[in-house]
Amino acid sequence: MADRDFLLPQRSTVRTMRERLVSPVRDFRIDALGAGAGPRPGGVRALAAALGLTMPVSVFADVPQAQPVLVFKLTADFRKDPDPRKVNLGVGAYRTDESQPWVLPVVRKVQQQIAANESINHEYLPILGLPEFRSNASRIALGDDSPAIKENRIGSVQGLGGTGALRIGAEFLRRWYNGTKNAATPVYVSSPTWENHNGVFSAAGFTDIRSYHYWDASKRGLDLQGMLQDMENAPEFSIFVLHACAHNPTGTDPTPEQWEKIASVMKRRFLFPFFDSAYQGFASGDLDKDAWAVRYFVNEGFELFCAQSFSKNFGLYNERVGNLIVVGKDGDNVLRVLSQMEKIVRVVWSNPPAQGARIVATTLSSPELFSEWRDNVKTMADRILLMRAELRSRLEALGTPGTWSHITDQIGMFSFTGLSAKQVEYLINEKHIYLLPSGRINMCGLTTKNLDYVATSIHEAVTKIQ
Amino acid sequence: MPTLSVFLDVPLAPKIGSKLLDEFKQDQNPNKVYLAYGVCMTGDGVPWLSPVVPKTLMKLANDPSFSYECQPEQGLDAFVRVTTELLVGRHSPAIVDNRVGGVQTIGGNGAIQLGAKFLKDWYPGSRSVYIQSAQKDQHGLIFQEQGFIIREYTIWDPYRLVSDVGKLIEVAEQAYDKSILVIYNPGSFVLPRKKWMKLSKTIKKKQIFLFFDVPHQGFLSGDPDRDSKILHYFVSHGFEFFCSQSLSNSFGLYDERTSNLVVVAMNNKALLCIRSQLTIYARYLWGSPPALGSRVITTVLSNPALRVEWKKSLRGMVENIMLTREKVKEKLRLLGTPGSWEHITQQDGIHSFLGISVDQVNYLVKKKHVYIPKSGQINFTCINSHNIDYIAQSINEAILAIGPGPEPREPPPKPPPSRPDSKDSKLLGIKAPGAKPSPFAALFRK
Numbered sequence: 001m002a003d004r005d006f007l008l009p010q011r012s013t014v015r016t017m018r019e020r021l022v023s024p025v026r027d028f029r030i031d032a033l034g035a036g037a038g039p040r041p042g043g044v045r046a047l048a049a050a051l052g053l054t055m056p057v058s059v060f061a062d063v064p065q066a067q068p069v070l071v072f073k074l075t076a077d078f079r080k081d082p083d084p085r086k087v088n089l090g091v092g093a094y095r096t097d098e099s100q101p102w103v104l105p106v107v108r109k110v111q112q113q114i115a116a117n118e119s120i121n122h123e124y125l126p127i128l129g130l131p132e133f134r135s136n137a138s139r140i141a142l143g144d145d146s147p148a149i150k151e152n153r154i155g156s157v158q159g160l161g162g163t164g165a166l167r168i169g170a171e172f173l174r175r176w177y178n179g180t181k182n183a184a185t186p187v188y189v190s191s192p193t194w195e196n197h198n199g200v201f202s203a204a205g206f207t208d209i210r211s212y213h214y215w216d217a218s219k220r221g222l223d224l225q226g227m228l229q230d231m232e233n234a235p236e237f238s239i240f241v242l243h244a245c246a247h248n249p250t251g252t253d254p255t256p257e258q259w260e261k262i263a264s265v266m267k268r269r270f271l272f273p274f275f276d277s278a279y280q281g282f283a284s285g286d287l288d289k290d291a292w293a294v295r296y297f298v299n300e301g302f303e304l305f306c307a308q309s310f311s312k313n314f315g316l317y318n319e320r321v322g323n324l325i326v327v328g329k330d331g332d333n334v335l336r337v338l339s340q341m342e343k344i345v346r347v348v349w350s351n352p353p354a355q356g357a358r359i360v361a362t363t364l365s366s367p368e369l370f371s372e373w374r375d376n377v378k379t380m381a382d383r384i385l386l387m388r389a390e391l392r393s394r395l396e397a398l399g400t401p402g403t404w405s406h407i408t409d410q411i412g413m414f415s416f417t418g419l420s421a422k423q424v425e426y427l428i429n430e431k432h433i434y435l436l437p438s439g440r441i442n443m444c445g446l447t448t449k450n451l452d453y454v455a456t457s458i459h460e461a462v463t464k465i466q
Numbered sequence: 467m468p469t470l471s472v473f474l475d476v477p478l479a480p481k482i483g484s485k486l487l488d489e490f491k492q493d494q495n496p497n498k499v500y501l502a503y504g505v506c507m508t509g510d511g512v513p514w515l516s517p518v519v520p521k522t523l524m525k526l527a528n529d530p531s532f533s534y535e536c537q538p539e540q541g542l543d544a545f546v547r548v549t550t551e552l553l554v555g556r557h558s559p560a561i562v563d564n565r566v567g568g569v570q571t572i573g574g575n576g577a578i579q580l581g582a583k584f585l586k587d588w589y590p591g592s593r594s595v596y597i598q599s600a601q602k603d604q605h606g607l608i609f610q611e612q613g614f615i616i617r618e619y620t621i622w623d624p625y626r627l628v629s630d631v632g633k634l635i636e637v638a639e640q641a642y643d644k645s646i647l648v649i650y651n652p653g654s655f656v657l658p659r660k661k662w663m664k665l666s667k668t669i670k671k672k673q674i675f676l677f678f679d680v681p682h683q684g685f686l687s688g689d690p691d692r693d694s695k696i697l698h699y700f701v702s703h704g705f706e707f708f709c710s711q712s713l714s715n716s717f718g719l720y721d722e723r724t725s726n727l728v729v730v731a732m733n734n735k736a737l738l739c740i741r742s743q744l745t746i747y748a749r750y751l752w753g754s755p756p757a758l759g760s761r762v763i764t765t766v767l768s769n770p771a772l773r774v775e776w777k778k779s780l781r782g783m784v785e786n787i788m789l790t791r792e793k794v795k796e797k798l799r800l801l802g803t804p805g806s807w808e809h810i811t812q813q814d815g816i817h818s819f820l821g822i823s824v825d826q827v828n829y830l831v832k833k834k835h836v837y838i839p840k841s842g843q844i845n846f847t848c849i850n851s852h853n854i855d856y857i858a859q860s861i862n863e864a865i866l867a868i869g870p871g872p873e874p875r876e877p878p879p880k881p882p883p884s885r886p887d888s889k890d891s892k893l894l895g896i897k898a899p900g901a902k903p904s905p906f907a908a909l910f911r912k
Contacts, residue, residue: 056704056732057732058706058731058732058733058736059589059673059675059706059732060588060589060706060731060732060736060739060740061732061736062588063588063736063739063740063743064739064743065738065739065742066739066742066743066745066746067742068742068745069539069749072538092536093535093536101533101534101535103532103533103534107534108527111527112527112528114523114527115520115523115524115526115527115528116524116527118520121512121513121721122513122515122519122718122719122720122721122722123505123513123720123721124504124505124720124721125721127482160572160751160752160753160756161752161753161754162753163749163750163751163752163753164751164752164753167750167751167752176473176475176476177472177473178472179475196749196750196753199749199750200750202750203747203750203751204750237472272472303471303472303473315534316534317534317535317536318534318535318536318537318754318756318757319534319756319757319758320752320753320754320755320756328471328473329469329470329471329473330471333471333473333474333476334473335478336473336476336477336478336479337473337476339478339479339481340476340477340479342479342482343479343482346482346607347575347579347607347608347611348575348576348579348751349572349573349575349576349579349723349751349752350572350573350575350576350723351573351721351723352572352723353572353721353722353723353724353756353758353759354721354722355722355756355758355759356756356758
């Protein structure tokens with residue numbers, strides 16, 4: 001930039017009177033004893049105050065305050081609420097029937113094993129992550145008999161939770177996908193979707209983020225026609241973010257037949273599938289069933305990314321365990337993709353954290369621990385299925401207007417109740433039941449103790465407020 | 467389905483990772499030594515882990531109330547509080563004024579990442595980042611990705627064989643306005659008072675933004691509070707700055723990537739706004755930071771007994787390093803190795819410059835299987851009782867075989883420019899080095 005060259009400061013060579021005076025030389029060494037040569041107590045601020053001067057202004061005085069995430073605010077409000085009947089249906093984590101977080105027994109066992117293991121080396125993990133974690137995680141998603149694994153055309157990158165995995169995938173695509181279009185490639189996310197999808201792809205540099213039809217509010221189900229139409233109209237090579245199972249926030253998944261239709265349109269239009277798999281095992285209780293969509297696409301010969309998260313199905317929310325799976329046409333392509341991803345990771349976080357990956361790798365590679373984990377996951381999934389059935393039956397027994405079959409048709413942690421914004425407000429303010437303005441509830445917030453209260457409250461909201 | 471891959475045009479990126487390490491691994495020689503590990507090693511050749519860590523890990527694993535619930539995006543409040551206090555001191559005026567805070571990040575890398583993004587978006591007018599040559603590969607890339615221009619400087623004077631902090635003054639004087647100055651490992655900086663005042667004045671006048679990088683607090687002097695004393699100075703003199711504090715390195719927990727980006731602002735409102743923006747970057751990069759490392763560190767720092775034990779382990783390591791330095795210097799003296807080796811004991815920390823030439827380094831690597839990077843900067847914890855004799859002998863051989871030993875000397879005079887009033891220097895506004903001001907220049911001075 002030529003204009004920058006003129007902005008160098010002009011060094012003033014004028015000698016002022018002040019500089020010619022000899023100031024007392026005191027060696028200003030900072031040492032532990034702080035021998036009085038240090039700055040006056042209170043420093044500049046006290047001096048300024050004493051002299052009645054105004055404080056210097058921050059160079060960041062114009063930086064605005066950013067908004068916190070809605071879900072966190074909801075939880076904060078819930079915590080402050082003194083009402084004993086309060087129910088939190090907004091948070092995105094599993095809760096037991098006692099409304100407590102649940103550390104999976106297998107996880108606790110493995111954690112103790114790891115803590116007791118004196119020979120663990122705490123050096124930096126490789127940039128792409130713990131190798132045993134990456135291979136096992138990919139195997140879980142794609143299946144032991146996956147043709148892609150057999151043909152050696154998959155790769156994986158350990159990420160900081162599902163978010164980190166999505167981000168690395170997005171950063172790669174923004175740099176290297178779609179010829180010269182790169183950042184201008186349209187990225188389609190479902191309407192509605194997990195709010196961070198927009199943020200992650202946008203932060204990665206994509207400039208054209210669009211939504212595709214997904215939730216049909218009138219029939220409270222999947223708007224397949226709208227979705228397929230959007231895919232037909234999308235420019236070729238657009239990126240589509242698909243939820244592998246247990247769609248967040250609607251809980252509505254395409255059936256296998258519907259997935260087949262989606263895949264055939266995407267194949268014909270050369271659209272790129274970027275799966276987000278955060279709930280494998282959590283949705284139906286069966287790992288293979290929940291991975292059906294991803295495996296179908298792989299069998300159909302697609303090249304795709306899949307961002308896995310183990311936050312929910314291992315209950316390891318705060319250890320940030322995620323994996324980005326890359327499926328390519330052949331091993332050479334995957335190798336090159338991974339080399340570029342390594343370069344990206346090097347700049348973003350350099351090396352991922354070890355604990356969560358160690359726990360998952362240890363569990364998945366031992367047959368007994370693996371089967372214990374499968375049971376733990378089924379426990380969580382079964383409780384959710386039970387709560388769904390119970391809520392629906394109560395609403396139907398109360399004769400609440402409207403159809404409630406979607407409560408049990410939907411799958412996974414979340415349900416789009418179909419409640420309007422006003423009805424949600426009523427529930428929060430009058431009944432101290434916290435849920436998102438979209439009407440999304442977390443099934444795990446329901447317990448055998450509060451089911452009746454919640455059912456009657458929903459009944460009231462629907463009948464009182466139209 | 468196209469038969470061609472959508473990744474067809476993706477080029478293979480050059481392998482990341484040290485070529486030196488690869489060569490070392492392939493070397494079959496039984497005497498081979500690698501002196502460039504990034505982590506702190508113990509005398510037995512394994513990475514160091516502070517004894518408080520396994521203890522705390524067991525405690526956490528057996529704690530029935532331990533849960534894996536989601537953390538806030540900026541990390542555990544308790545973690546940020548104790549580590550920020552560790553950096554700026556518990557009685558810091560910044561804490562009293564509530565204008566210092568932090569965000570937990572994924573390693574020092576993550577901290578620089580957040581800081582760089584923030585400065586790109588919210589510090590308009592800044593384009594250059596001044597970073598030490600040794601850090602260019604590590605953190606320079608991050609700033610480059612954000613669109614900054616990287617300019618290198620170095621504190622180590624290869625002629626006088628000292629770390630000359632006064633060079634910072636030169637850097638500050640020649641820096642562009644509103645540029646960013648990344649200062650690595652400032653804990654051992656010592657300057658006469660006048661020079662500090664000059665540096666402060668220059669930095670403030672040019673609105674240079676300071677970004678400190680504290681890679682392993684406690685490893686310079688053995689006392690973490692003493693290592694961060696210099697930052698107390700900057701806080702109390704009204705500076706706003708960022709500091710990347712790599713905590714897990716001070717505990718040996720390298721794989722948990724626990725660090726803190728400390729923000730010192732002018733007032734509480736600015737701090738809150740800055741933190742909220744940093745949180746947004748973190749949200750879309752990693753959601754929230756991993757918990758284990760921060761839990762361990764918070765437990766240790768909040769428990770007086772564990773804290774004392776941790777400090778003791780740090781002191782022990784530092785004493786070992788100092789002892790190793792003394793031994794190396796002594797062995798070289800006993801072998802009659804030509805050159806002055808004072809600089810070995812005058813530097814502190816884990817890494818230090820040997821002061822040998824590139825040819826001598828090559829000799830060591832190729833002929834003696836002693837693997838040292840080209841800069842001659844080695845990790846002193848890699849030297850232990852098993853290999854110290856071999857290393858000293860090898861250095862001796864290298865010096866005797868190739869050229870003179872390191873000897874502090876005056877730097878060569880800067881060559882006078884061929885045309886002192888050339889168009890280029892006029893354009894850039896820099897006085898050509900060595901050119902004396904013309905006696906008539908006084909007539910034209912403003």
